[in-house]
Amino acid sequence: MSFSFERHKRLLSAGQFKAVFDSADGRVPGRSVLVLARENRLEYPRLGLVIGKKSVKLAVQRNRIKRQIRQSFRLQQAQLQGWDIVVIAKKGLADLENSQLEQQFAKIWKRLLKQSKNVEGE
Numbered sequence: 001m002s003f004s005f006e007r008h009k010r011l012l013s014a015g016q017f018k019a020v021f022d023s024a025d026g027r028v029p030g031r032s033v034l035v036l037a038r039e040n041r042l043e044y045p046r047l048g049l050v051i052g053k054k055s056v057k058l059a060v061q062r063n064r065i066k067r068q069i070r071q072s073f074r075l076q077q078a079q080l081q082g083w084d085i086v087v088i089a090k091k092g093l094a095d096l097e098n099s100q101l102e103q104q105f106a107k108i109w110k111r112l113l114k115q116s117k118n119v120e121g122e
Contacts, residue, residue, distance in 0.1 A: 011048030011084060020048065020086045026115040027095050032092035037085045037112055039072045045070040047073050051089040061094040068098055073104035079113055
């Protein structure tokens with residue numbers, strides 16, 4: 001499995017984001033972040049990021065957060081196969097250090113996988 005983040009592994013259009021918002025199978029709140037997920041019936045996961053100026057003021061901080069989330073996603077994409085995931089930032093996310101972001105997203109991915117196994121088991 002490649003650890004790259006190619007274009008086909010991203011949510012790009014408004015319709016793709018809307019599908020996740022409208023019918024999320026998984027919902028994982030975290031510290032200053034909300035993760036919504038929906039099954040996509042593909043061989044790979046896709047990621048979309050919603051990190052606005054209202055929640056993270058500085059562009060430098062927004063870009064740092066995006067890099068950290070993408071890196072975490074890249075490392076976990078084999079386990080997240082078959083999901084469309086949207087990460088929504090809330091106020092206070094910029095206050096977290098890189099190591100804290102890494103730990104938080106490791107926990108979020110685990111919780112999401114746990115939820116997905118519960119959904120499949122039903």
